[in-house]
Amino acid sequence: xxxxxxxxxxxxxxxxxxxxxxxxxxxxxxxxxxxxxxxxxxxxxxxxxxxxxxxxxxxxxxxxxxxxxxxxxxxxxxxxxxxxxxxxxxxxxxxxxxxxxxxxxxxxxxxxxxxxxxxxxxxxxxxxxxxxxxxxxxxxxxxxxxxxxxxxxxxxxxxxxxxxxxxxxxxxxxxxxxxxxxxxxxxxxxxxxxxxxxxxxxxxxxxxxxxxxxxxxxxxxxxxxxxxxxxxxxxxxxxxxxxxxxxxxxxxxxxxxxxxxxxxxxxxxxxxxxxxxxxxxxxxxxxxxxxxxxxxxxxxxxxxxxxxxxxxxxxxxxxxxxxxxxxxxxxxxxxxxxxxxxxxxxxxxxxxxxxxxxxxxxxxxxxxxxxxxxxxxxxxxxxxxxxxxxxxxxxxxxxxxxxxxxxxxxxxxxxxxxxxxxxxxxxxxxxxxxxxxxxxxxxxxxxxxxxxxxxxxxxxxxxxxxxxxxxxxxxxxxxxxxxxxxxxxxxxxxxxxxxxxxxxxxxxxxxxxxxxxxxxxxxxxxxxxxxxxxxxxxxxxxxxxxxxxxxxxxxxxxxxxxxxxxxxxxxxxxxxxxxxxxxxxxxxxxxxxxxxxxxxxxxxxxxxxxxxxxxxxxxxxxxxxx
Numbered sequence: 001x002x003x004x005x006x007x008x009x010x011x012x013x014x015x016x017x018x019x020x021x022x023x024x025x026x027x028x029x030x031x032x033x034x035x036x037x038x039x040x041x042x043x044x045x046x047x048x049x050x051x052x053x054x055x056x057x058x059x060x061x062x063x064x065x066x067x068x069x070x071x072x073x074x075x076x077x078x079x080x081x082x083x084x085x086x087x088x089x090x091x092x093x094x095x096x097x098x099x100x101x102x103x104x105x106x107x108x109x110x111x112x113x114x115x116x117x118x119x120x121x122x123x124x125x126x127x128x129x130x131x132x133x134x135x136x137x138x139x140x141x142x143x144x145x146x147x148x149x150x151x152x153x154x155x156x157x158x159x160x161x162x163x164x165x166x167x168x169x170x171x172x173x174x175x176x177x178x179x180x181x182x183x184x185x186x187x188x189x190x191x192x193x194x195x196x197x198x199x200x201x202x203x204x205x206x207x208x209x210x211x212x213x214x215x216x217x218x219x220x221x222x223x224x225x226x227x228x229x230x231x232x233x234x235x236x237x238x239x240x241x242x243x244x245x246x247x248x249x250x251x252x253x254x255x256x257x258x259x260x261x262x263x264x265x266x267x268x269x270x271x272x273x274x275x276x277x278x279x280x281x282x283x284x285x286x287x288x289x290x291x292x293x294x295x296x297x298x299x300x301x302x303x304x305x306x307x308x309x310x311x312x313x314x315x316x317x318x319x320x321x322x323x324x325x326x327x328x329x330x331x332x333x334x335x336x337x338x339x340x341x342x343x344x345x346x347x348x349x350x351x352x353x354x355x356x357x358x359x360x361x362x363x364x365x366x367x368x369x370x371x372x373x374x375x376x377x378x379x380x381x382x383x384x385x386x387x388x389x390x391x392x393x394x395x396x397x398x399x400x401x402x403x404x405x406x407x408x409x410x411x412x413x414x415x416x417x418x419x420x421x422x423x424x425x426x427x428x429x430x431x432x433x434x435x436x437x438x439x440x441x442x443x444x445x446x447x448x449x450x451x452x453x454x455x456x457x458x459x460x461x462x463x464x465x466x467x468x469x470x471x472x473x474x475x476x477x478x479x480x481x482x483x484x485x486x487x488x489x490x491x492x493x494x495x496x497x498x499x500x501x502x503x504x505x506x507x508x509x510x511x512x513x514x515x516x517x518x519x520x521x522x523x524x525x526x527x528x529x530x531x532x533x534x535x536x537x538x539x540x541x542x543x544x545x546x547x548x549x550x551x552x553x554x555x556x557x558x559x560x561x562x563x564x565x566x567x568x569x570x571x572x573x574x575x576x577x578x579x580x581x582x583x584x585x586x587x588x589x590x591x592x593x594x595x596x597x598x599x600x601x602x603x604x605x606x607x608x609x610x611x612x613x614x615x616x617x618x619x620x621x622x623x624x625x626x
Contacts, residue, residue: 002058003028003481004070005156006043006123008132008207011166018042020164025157027325028072028481034058036068041125041132045070060099062106063091066128069102072157073120073142074488076247081115105133110204113217117247117494121199123155131208138218139357139492140201140469143477145327146212147196153207158478159196159327171195172617176328177579177609178436181426184331184418184605185470187442192328192612201469218494220464222450222457225502230526233507236499237362237530244493245271248353255488256345257353259305261293263524263531264355264364268490270301270535272353278345279307280337282315282553300536306348310340312557316566319611320619325482326474329612331420331605333552335475339482346483356476357492360464361500362524363508365417368456369521376406410455411447415439416467420605429584429606431577442466456505555592555600564593567603570610575618580606 003025011017014037022033022044029046036043036059045058061068075081078097081104086092090103097118104112105124110133119141123134134155136144146155150167162168171194179187189197199205202218228236249255249272257269259277269277277298281289291307298305315336322336323329345352359365376384388407394400405413421429423438443462450461473489480487490496507526522528557563570576571585585606592599 002072003046003157003161004044004058004072004123005154005158005161006041006070007155007165007167008041008153009151010039011152014042017165018044021156021161022046024161024164027484028157030484032057036061036070036125038127040127040130043068043070043123043125058098060094060096060102062102067102067106067124067126069098069105069122069124071098071101071120071122073118073122073137074248074250074486075100075116075118075120076250076493077115077117110135110217113204119488119492121157129208131206133204133206134199135204135217136199136201138202138494138497139464140473141477141489141492143474144199145191145196146199146205147193148212149195153210153212159191159193160324162193162196169195170616172613174432174434174579175436178426178430178434179439179442180329180331180609181421181429181605182419182423182439183416183442183466183470184420184601185467185474186328186330187439187466187470201465219449220461220497220501222453222461222501224504226504230507230529233503233526234529234533237527238534240493240496240499241267241490241530242271242534244490244496245353247493248272248488248490249274251351253351254349255351255353256349258341258345258355259294259298260355261290261297262355263528264358264491266297267358267527267531267535268353268355269297269303272490273301274353275303276345276348277303277305278341278352279305280310280341280344281307282310282312282337297536306344308340308344310337312563314340315552316557316563319608320615321482322479323608323612324615325478326612327478328474329609330471330475331601331608332418332471332475333554333604335479337552338475339479342480342483342485342487346485350484351486351488352480353488353490354476355491356472356489357468358524358527360460360468360472361491361497362503362527363456363460363505364524364527365459365463366523367414367417368459368509368523370405376402381409410458411443412440414459414462415443416463418467418471418601420602429580431581432579454505456509460508554604555598558589558600558603559593559595564589567607570607573610575610575613576606 005021005025018035025046032047034045034057043059047057059068059070075097078100082100085103085107088107092099101122102124113135120137121142121144123132125132134144143157145159147162152167154162154165154168163170173190173192173194176186176188176190176192186192189200191198203214203216205212205214255274256276256278257272257274259265259269259279279291279294281291283289295305318336318339322339385407388404391400391403446462446465447458450458476487503526509521509523510525568589571589572582576582576585588599588603591597592603
C-alpha cells in the first residue's frame with residue numbers, strides 16, 4: 001500500500017515542488033520515496049513495503065525506459081499474469097505486482113484491466129506518445145483524484161498533495177457542500193475543492209495534448225440465476241470466499257484482521273486464520289462496545305485479540321486530524337472508531353483484513369428488507385401516494401414514517417443509507433445559494449441502469465456505486481493510510497461480485513415466521529448460512545446478532561454540557577456565520593440537548609464540515625495556506 005502524486009507541464013524547481021507534494025502523503029508510505037521527472041511530467045511515490053520488500057520501489061520503468069508507472073494497491077493474481085508476460089518475452093527486474101501492471105499495459109493496453117483481480121489506482125506515462133494513462137479499481141477501494149490547474153494536470157492518491165503545487169488554487173466547492181448536507185459524504189465527482197475531481201470506480205482515463213478522456217471499463221450486472229438451490233448457493237459462496245481470502249493474504253509481511261461482533265468480520269477472521277485480531281469500543285455499554293464479543297470469538301478460534309476502549313476525550317481530540325486525513329468532510333461517526341482500530345493494528349503489523357462490502361454485495365442493510373411485500377404494498381400506488389402525502393403533514397414518528405415511505409417509489413425515497421437534510425431543509429439552513437441538484441438527480445443515472453429490477457437490487461446497485469465508494473471505502477482507505485496500514489477487503493473481490501450478482505433476491509433478503517405470526521426479515525441470508533456452516537459455533541451467534549457497525553455514542557455526548565458547548569462554539573463561529581443561518585443550527589442543538597428530538601446525525605453532519613473547513617481553510621496546524 002502506498003501513495004503517489006504528480007503533475008504534467010513545466011514549473012520552476014519541479015523537484016522541490018514534487019518533494020513538497022510527496023511530503024503531504026508520507027503517511028501512506030513511510031518506508032521509502034521515489035521520483036521520476038522529465039520535461040513533460042513529474043511522478044512522486046511514497047512506499048509502504050508489502051510485497052518484494054527489497055526491490056519493489058517505484059516509480060518503475062520498463063525495459064527501454066519508454067514507460068514509467070506509479071501504483072497504489074495490490075494485484076492478487078499478479079503471479080499468473082507475470083508468468084504469461086514472461087512467456088510473451090517480457091523481462092522483469094523485480095518480483096512485485098507493480099511491474100506486472102507496467103508490462104501488462106505494454107502487452108495488452110487498457111484491456112489489461114479486464115484481467116486484474118485486486119484493489120488499485122495507478123498511472124502510466126508513455127514518454128514516446130506523451131500520453132498519461134490511469135485507472136481506478138472496480139469498487140473504488142483505492143482513491144484517485146485529478147485536477148486541471150492552469151497548464152498543469154495534477155493527479156494523486158490524496159487531494160492534499162495538490163496544495164503545494166504553484167498552479168493549484170484552493171477554493172471551496174459550495175455545490176458539494178449543499179449535497180453533502182443530504183448525503184453526509186461528498187456525492188459529486190467534483191470534490192469539495194473546486195476543479196478537483198474523483199475518478200469514479202471502474203473507470204480509466206487517458207490524458208494527452210491537454211485533452212482528458214474518461215471511460216468505464218467494468219460494471220456490475222445483476223442477473224438472477226434461479227436454477228441452483230439455496231444449499232448450492234451457500235456452497236458457492238463458501239468456496240468463492242475461501243479463495244478470495246487466500247488471495248488477499250498474499251504478502252511478505254504478517255497479516256491480521258479487524259473483528260467486531262458482526263458476522264462479516266467474524267467470517268473474515270475465521271477463514272483467514274490470522275494470528276492477531278483487533279477491536280475497539282466505547283465505555284462498558286454493550287450497545288457501544290463489542291470488545292467482549294470479539295474476545296470470546298478470538299478465544300474460540302485460538303487467536304490473539306488486542307482491544308482498546310476509546311475515551312470521549314480521545315475521540316473529540318482526534319476530529320481535526322480525522323478530517324485532515326479524509327481530504328473531504330465525512331459525517332460518519334464510525335470513521336473515528338476506524339481510525340483508532342487502525343492505529344491499534346499498526347502498532348503490531350502492516351496489513352489487516354476487514355469486512356467492508358459484504359452488506360452491499362450480499363444485501364445486508366436492514367433497509368433492504370423494507371420492500372419485501374407487506375399487505376400495504378399490494379394497494380395501488382395512487383392510493384398509497386395520497387396516504388403518504390397526508391401522513392407527511394403529521395409529526396414525524398415511526399408509524400407515520402412508514403406511510404410516507406410507502407407512498408413513494410424506491411427511486412423517489414432511497415438515496416442511500418444516510419438521508420440527513422431534505423432539499424428544503426438544507427436550503428433553509430444555508431445562507432448561500434448554490435446550483436446543487438436534487439438528490440434524486442444524483443441517484444437517477446444509477447437507477448436508470450437497473451430499470452425493471454426489483455427494489456432490493458435497485459438499492460444494492462445504488463449503494464455499491466454511491467454509499468460504498470463515498471463513505472465506506474473512503475474512510476477505510478483514509479483511516480488505514482493515516483496510520484501507514486494496508487487494509488484489504490476480501491468481500492470486495494471481482495469473483496465474489498460475479499457470484500453474488502446471480503443470487504436470487506429471496507436468498508439475499510428472506511424471512512422466517514416467528515411464533516407470534518409476525519414476519520422477521522433476514523438480510524444477506526445466504527451469506528450468513530455460509531458463515532455459519534464454515535466457521536466455529538460462535539459465528540451462529542454473530543450471524544443472528546443485530547447489526548451494529550462501529551457504534552458511537554454521539555447522541556449521548558451531545559446532551560452533555562462539555563460537548564454541547566464545543567459544538568455550540570463552532571456553530572456560532574466565523575465559518576458557520578459565513579455559510580449557515582446559525583440560529584437554525586443552535587435550534588437543532590438545543591432541541592437535541594433538551595431531549596425534544598434526536599438531531600444528533602444532523603448536528604454531526606454540520607459540525608464535521610466545520611471541523612474540516614477549519615483544517616483546510618482557516619488553520620495552519622495541518623495544511624499550508626496560500
